[in-house]
Amino acid sequence: MERRAQGRSRMDVGVPARRRREMAAVTSGAGRCRLSKVGAGRRPPPARVRVAVRLRPFVDGAAGENDTPCVRGLDSCSLEIANWRNHQETLKYQFDAFYGERSSQQDIYAGSVQPILRHLLEGQNASVLAYGPTGAGKTHTMLGSPEQPGVIPRALMDLLQLTREESAEGRPWALSVTMSYLEIYQEKVLDLLEPSSGDLVIREDCRGNILIPGLTQKPITSFADFERHFLPASRNRTVGATRLNQRSSRSHAVLLVKVDQRERLAPFRQREGKLYLIDLAGSEDNRRTGNKGLRLKESGxxxxxxxxxxxxxxxxxxxxxxVPYRDSKLTRLLQDSLGGSAHSILIANIAPERRFYLDTVSALNFAARSKEVINRPFTNESLQLHVLAPIKLSKKELLGPSEAKRARGPEEEETGSPEPPAAPSSASQKLSPLQKLNSMDPAMVERLLSLDRLLGSQGSQGTPLLSTPRRERMVLMKTVEAKDLEIERLKMKQKELEAKVLAQEAADPKEKENYSPTMLRPLARRTVTVAKPLKKAVVMPLQLIQEQAAYPNAEIHILKKKGRKRKLESLDASELEEKGEDCWELQISPELLAHGRQKILDLLNEGSARDLRSLQRIGQKKAQLIVGWRELHGPFSQVEDLERVEGISGKQMESFLKANILGLAAGQRCGPS
Ligand SMILES: Nc1ncnc2c1ncn2[C@@H]1O[C@H](COP(=O)(O)OP(=O)(O)OP(=O)(O)O)[C@@H](O)[C@H]1O
Structure with missing residues (x-):
């Protein structure tokens, strides 16, 4: 009894026994865990991430005749963009909020950011992410200028004011605010307040809180305090960008503001709310770089x-x-602030200029994926004919403005284009005509097509992506169906080939050595009889030996050969030079190889980054590159496609194949059935 009383902490005083038991249960086995989330043991329902889109104005003077926008707002939540495939339609998107080119910094802040700040004082987390291509206005939205301060200064001012009020004398809680500032560059977490710290690790405590041990935290009590730390750190980042060329647009800048609360009286609870304010790397870098070496790695x-x-x-x-938080540093960092009980807003910044068209479509699709999608068929709302033209039509075939005018109804002639009934201030201006897209650069068309393919492949996973017109979606779905059929056909063909191999082997076992079916081309080059020195065996001989012992009838034969290794035509020169050692001879049936390849292919196409890391020769970085490639280009059609992944060479692909194929084949064929 006495021991128990001694064991009670200061926090237990005055707490009812049942409550104490709950607290003990929460902290048992993890003494360092905080009590602030007592009661949060139940998994909170996932919160929807809110998505706002901000269209910036033309920045280099007024829009001239050749500078009509590609995109325009319809109301406070929706916008439309010229459809490059069909000049009679526009692509329409709906979001939680849309801010047009006339919207002010205050509009964005008050409409989408300010409402989530109060949750920080309730001990909840929040995040604001600015997404979009370089030059679309992310930094303007997040930082702004002294004349037009953006989200960061406004949020800091309000938050500091709120905490001062809440922690005034006589109030139940004492509040304190700290700030950290970091960037994620090439999957490295770098402290901008203490640049010499190097790459920092992200950890998770037993309650699921994400921590970065060693990250500088500066206490701030006033806006002047904040500026004192933030401005030099920002300059620090900019200097780095200049020196390393494009670095700033290739890193994610993350400002973390923590609000700590301590209850002044019993039960002396503590709360911590985290706010992430993030200026993401420019998204258009992804496919336009054409870079090599370091730049390629950055892009990846x-x-x-x-x-x-x-x-x-x-x-x-x-x-x-x-939720694949662990697949990148950025999402890992945001794990406790994106989803769960956190409040998050993604602000997709887009630009009106034609040269941004592709990036705008891409950013809108990203943003559309990031919200509950409203698939609203687009009917009776075609764009005036002169606005868009099919890419292959000659100028002659295009309708001129006068015909287009005639094609519009008399009502539209008056206003220029249909205006939504309840347009908010941000979009209340008359709708301007959209940009003609009649002479598009073939490279851009190619990229748009690949974007479509990407959408198609994602759509096949049951994710509706954007509120495209019905016809557009049907085309996408048909593409997906056709792809699925093609995959099925290939699978059947592969099975047929495998059966053929088996039949051939049964009929004439000698034939086996010479058989080299097309499906197995890369490995067949090494023939089915592969000699390897024991030390260099990359096919996990131990595993195979064990499996062989357990399943003597399995189709892997491992024979220890005495004497010098004989020369094999099919081996690499380096391997040919291996001499004077006892070696292992592995005799593997083509069927097994085919199975191994199929298993690898399945993993490449369906495995998460973590699954991929379970493969030999695949670390965190390669796993992420593979996942990224798959997202971009769709499924791998053969394992050799790995070579096409940025950062994986042909040699690495071959060594990866060698290292994994038998292990996986053996796992499948020799495992207990
Ligand atoms: N809403 C806006 N109103 C007026 N000017 C804007 C607006 N948005 C952006 N700009 C201007 O457009 C230019 C590019 O914007 P900004 O630097 O914010 O783009 P960004 O997306 O952050 O680019 P980067 O990825 O290169 O940092 C700047 O000159 C900025 O002042």
């Missing part, structure tokens, strides 16, 4: 983290059981 990292971010948001909004 940005690709991966933005795709993972999209997937995380997607999973949260669809209520999927698995």
């Amino acid at each position: 990292a940005i690709n991966t983290s933005l795709f993972v971010l999209g997937k995380v948001v997607d999973a949260l909004n669809q209520g999927l059981p698995r």
Whole structure:
């Protein structure tokens, strides 16, 4: 009894016994865990990530005749963009909020950011992410200028004011605010307040809170305090960007503001609310770089983290059981602030200029994926004919403005284009005509097509992506269906080939050595009889030996050969030079190889980054590159496609194949049935 009383902490005083038991249960086995989330043991329902889109104005002077916008707002939640495939339609999107080119910094802040700040004082987390191509206005939205301060200064001012009020004398809680500032560059977490710290690790405590041990935290009590730390750190980042060329647009800048609350009286509870304010890396870098070496690696990292971010948001909004937070540093960092009980807003920044068209479509699709999608068939709302033209039509075939005018009804002639009934201030201006897209660069068309393919492949997973017109969606679905059929056909063909191999082997076992079916081309080059020195065996001989012992009838034969290794035509020169050692001879049936390949292919196409890491020669980075590539290009059709992944060479692909194929084949063929 006495011991128990001694064991009671200061926090237990005055707490009813039942409550104490609950607290003990929560903290048992993890003494360092805080009590602030007592009662949060139940998994909170996933919160929907809210998505706002902000269209910036033309920035280099007034829009001239050749500078009509590609995109325009319809009302406070929706917008439309010229459809490059069909000049009679526009693509319409609906979001939680749409801010047109005349919207002010205050509109965005008051409409989408300010409402979530109060949750920080309730001990909840929040995040604001600015997404979009370089030059579309992310930094303007987040930082702004002294004349037009953006989300960050406004949020900081309000938050500091709120905490001062809440922690005034006589109020039940004492509040304190700290700030940290970091960037994620090439999957490295770098402290901008203490740049010499190097790559920091992200950890999760026993309650699911995400921590970065070693990250500088500066206490701030006033806005002047904040500026004192933030401004030099921002300059620090900019200097880095100049020196390293494009670095700033290739890193995610993350400002973390923590609000700590301590109850002044019993039961002396504590709360912590975290706010992430993030200026993401420019999304257009993904496919336009054409870079090599370091730049290629950077691009891969940005690709991966933005795709993972999209997937995380997607999973949260669809209520999927698995949210792939761990697949990138950015999402790992945001794990406790994106989804769960957190409040998150993604602000997709877009630009009106034609040269941004592709990036705008891409950003809108990303944003559309990031919200509950409203698939509203688009009927009777075609764009005036002169606005868009099919890419292949000659100028002669295009309708001129006068015909287009005639094609519009008399009502529209008056106003220029249909105006929504309840347009808010941000979109209340008359709708301007949209940009003609009649002479598009073939490279852009190619990229748009690949974007479509990407949408098609994602659509096949049951994720409706954007509120495209019905016809557009049907085309996408048909593409997906055709792809599925093609995959089925290939699978059947592969089975037929495998059966043929087996039949051939049964008929004439000698034939086996010479058989080299097309499906197995890369490995067949090495023939079915592969000699390897024991030390260099990359096919996990131990595993195979064990499996062989357990399943003597399995089709893997491991024979220890005495004497010097004989020369094999089919081996690499380096391997040919291996001499003077006892070696293992592995005799593997083509059927097994085919099975191994299929298993690898399945993993490549369906495995998460974590699954992929379970493969030999695949670490965190390669796993993410593979996932990113798959997202971008759709499923791998053969394992050799790995070579096409940025950062994986042909040699690495071959070594990966060698290292995994037999292990996987053996796992499948020799495992207990
Ligand atoms: N809503 C806006 N109103 C007026 N000017 C804007 C607006 N949005 C952006 N701009 C201007 O457009 C230019 C590009 O914007 P900004 O630098 O914010 O783009 P960004 O997306 O952050 O680009 P990066 O990825 O390169 O940092 C700047 O000159 C900025 O002042």
